[in-house]
Amino acid sequence: MSLILKNFLQNExxxxxxxxxxxxxxxxxxxxxxxxxxxxxxxxAKSEIRAPKSFLFKVAKHTALNEIAKKSNxxxxxxxxxxxxxxxxxxxxxxxxQIFDSKQKxxxxxxxxxxxxxxxxxVFLLRKxxxxxxxxxxxxxxxxxxxxxxxxxxxxxxCSQYFREQGYDPTEFGDIAATRKTKNDVTVSKxxxxxxx
Amino acid sequence: xxDQLNIVRFPDRKAIEEEAARWVxxxxxxxxxxxTELASLKQWVSQSSQHKEAIDRMSALWGGFDILDxxxxxxxxxxxxxxxxxxxxxxxxxxxxxxxxxxxxxxxGMLNPQxxxxxxxxxxxxxxxxGEQRTIALADGSEVILxxxxxxxxxxxxxxxxxxxxxxxxxxxxxxxxERPFLVHANGGIVKAVGTAFTVFLRKKAVEVTVSExxxxxxxxxxxxxxxxxxxxxxxxxTPVAALTAGQNAVFSEEVESMTRMSDEALDRKLLWxxxxxxxxxxxxxxxxxxxxxxxxxxxxxxxxxxxxxxVGGYFKVGEVEGMFEALEGAFGVSVERLSPxxxxxxxxx
Numbered sequence: 001m002s003l004i005l006k007n008f009l010q011n012e013x014x015x016x017x018x019x020x021x022x023x024x025x026x027x028x029x030x031x032x033x034x035x036x037x038x039x040x041x042x043x044x045a046k047s048e049i050r051a052p053k054s055f056l057f058k059v060a061k062h063t064a065l066n067e068i069a070k071k072s073n074x075x076x077x078x079x080x081x082x083x084x085x086x087x088x089x090x091x092x093x094x095x096x097x098q099i100f101d102s103k104q105k106x107x108x109x110x111x112x113x114x115x116x117x118x119x120x121x122x123v124f125l126l127r128k129x130x131x132x133x134x135x136x137x138x139x140x141x142x143x144x145x146x147x148x149x150x151x152x153x154x155x156x157x158x159c160s161q162y163f164r165e166q167g168y169d170p171t172e173f174g175d176i177a178a179t180r181k182t183k184n185d186v187t188v189s190k191x192x193x194x195x196x197x
Numbered sequence: 198x199x200d201q202l203n204i205v206r207f208p209d210r211k212a213i214e215e216e217a218a219r220w221v222x223x224x225x226x227x228x229x230x231x232x233t234e235l236a237s238l239k240q241w242v243s244q245s246s247q248h249k250e251a252i253d254r255m256s257a258l259w260g261g262f263d264i265l266d267x268x269x270x271x272x273x274x275x276x277x278x279x280x281x282x283x284x285x286x287x288x289x290x291x292x293x294x295x296x297x298x299x300x301x302x303x304x305x306g307m308l309n310p311q312x313x314x315x316x317x318x319x320x321x322x323x324x325x326x327x328g329e330q331r332t333i334a335l336a337d338g339s340e341v342i343l344x345x346x347x348x349x350x351x352x353x354x355x356x357x358x359x360x361x362x363x364x365x366x367x368x369x370x371x372x373x374x375x376e377r378p379f380l381v382h383a384n385g386g387i388v389k390a391v392g393t394a395f396t397v398f399l400r401k402k403a404v405e406v407t408v409s410e411x412x413x414x415x416x417x418x419x420x421x422x423x424x425x426x427x428x429x430x431x432x433x434x435x436t437p438v439a440a441l442t443a444g445q446n447a448v449f450s451e452e453v454e455s456m457t458r459m460s461d462e463a464l465d466r467k468l469l470w471x472x473x474x475x476x477x478x479x480x481x482x483x484x485x486x487x488x489x490x491x492x493x494x495x496x497x498x499x500x501x502x503x504x505x506x507x508x509v510g511g512y513f514k515v516g517e518v519e520g521m522f523e524a525l526e527g528a529f530g531v532s533v534e535r536l537s538p539x540x541x542x543x544x545x546x547x
Contacts, residue, residue: 020370020394020409020410021342021468021472022465022468022469022471022472023461023465024410024443024444024461024464024465024468025461028461028465038271039271039272041268042271042272045268061472064472065472065474065512068465068466068469068512069512071462071465102264102267105261105264106264106265106267106268109261109262109265110265110268113262124262124265125265125268127225128262128263128265128266129265129266129268131266134225135226145226146226148226149219149222149223149225149226150222152218152221152222152225152226152259153215153218153219153221153222154218156218156222156255156258156259157211157214157215157218159258159262160214160218160254160255160258163258
């Protein structure tokens with residue numbers, strides 16, 4: 001498990017309590033806590049975090065203030081042109097919902113990756129975040145191609161288990177996320193479907 | 198015998214999933230399968246519907262991880278800390294580079310929530326200077342956040358938790374303890390809580406209370422002073438003038454002067470000072486200036502009655518009046534005239 005995820009899980013309650021300084025609604029606190037994890041995870045994926053616990057609180061504060069600035073701007077905008085804002089507001093609502101939906105997915109997948117053992121995690125991040133080919137990953141980590149394959153297979157089984165434990169159906173979650181972004185990668189099911197036709 | 202049949206027909210779900218994952222990994226690594234491999238994959242899949250489901254599941258899951266590409270576009274927070282809205286103005290950067298450095302240093306100082314876990318006093322007396330804020334952790338697990346220019350005394354006994362707000366404003370996060378009521382004495386009145394979160398602000402004569410969590414009871418000044426001498430023990434015999442729930446704000450002295458229910462946004466803004474910021478969403482400039490003035494020695498005058506009504510939105514780091522002046526000049530067309538280092542006049546820009 002990554003240090004950020006470990007510290008996030010250990011301090012989630014304290015972090016949320018800390019966030020009550022900025023927000024009163026449980027939903028806002030929850031959203032900012034999850035956003036905090038995501039930002040901290042993104043930072044961890046790209047550089048080393050030395051003091052993960054205090055880093056998480058730092059990120060939480062940063063995120064909270066940004067969120068409040070966003071909200072207070074939108075309140076001001078609303079005051080300024082409240083006359084014709086109804087339609088616009090509705091559209092913004094839909095947009096926000098979709099963004100939130102895909103962000104939630106990103107958070108769930110990030111947590112799944114963060115829960116993997118270090119080598120597995122590194123392979124997943126190099127393949128899916130940095131977009132390296134398996135051969136390139138093998139060279140970079142100085143292991144064989146079948147070694148990379150093994151990490152992918154192990155990671156997939158662990159993530160599938162992780163999703164089940166968190167109450168998600170891995171098929172459904174994976175499918176939705178996969179269809180929203182069609183990459184040219186050949187997948188097993190695609191391959192089987194094509195050959196069957 | 199029948200056991201064996203079962204094993205053949207319904208193999209372990211985990212084993213199937215592992216094999217499926219290996220197929221998905223192999224295809225991802227090679228990009229294609231040889232004819233022989235494909236044949237053996239088809240043979241594998243045809244064993245049962247479980248096999249087919251497993252390969253679909255693993256394949257979809259691996260595809261789902263494409264979403265990690267978005268981590269590349271997720272904001273990283275490494276060394277930068279807080280950039281309030283007015284931070285982005287280039288003019289501000291030109292004039293305030295040193296101030297910015299100081300701001301970041303002071304924020305780093307504030308960003309240590311663990312520091313409050315040490316000490317844990319049973320009694321104490323704390324002050325803050327103008328522009329200063331501090332968090333005090335009490336021995337019962339409660340927390341007091343003292344705002345600018347404020348003073349608080351407290352004593353925890355086995356039967357009661359007595360807090361005296363002598364000056365200014367404080368927010369209380371009360372650890373639940375039904376045996377020991379948490380009494381905040383302010384201007385002779387009492388705010389009573391068991392386990393909740395609320396803010397008390399001493400006005401000239403009255404007391405303003407905002408509740409962010411749970412319920413508090415308000416006891417009026419006249420009776421409050423009696424209870425005070427009895428160390429709050431007889432508070433049970435008193436009749437509260439009002440009970441406030443989360444999201445409510447009241448001003449009271451001998452009786453309740455006003456009581457309002459706040460929106461979540463308004464409540465968040467009202468309590469934002471605890472994070473070192475104050476926010477406004479269209480309040481008149483006069484109100485904004487009065488509020489900002491609590492955090493600074495600088496005296497701010499408004500020259501023009503019409504200007505006093507100018508609605509102002511935005512948020513500011515407490516004590517950073519320069520930032521507010523920049524914003525007023527830039528975004529609101531207000532002329533800022535510095536009469537002396539501690540006196541500023543605001544007027545309508547001509």
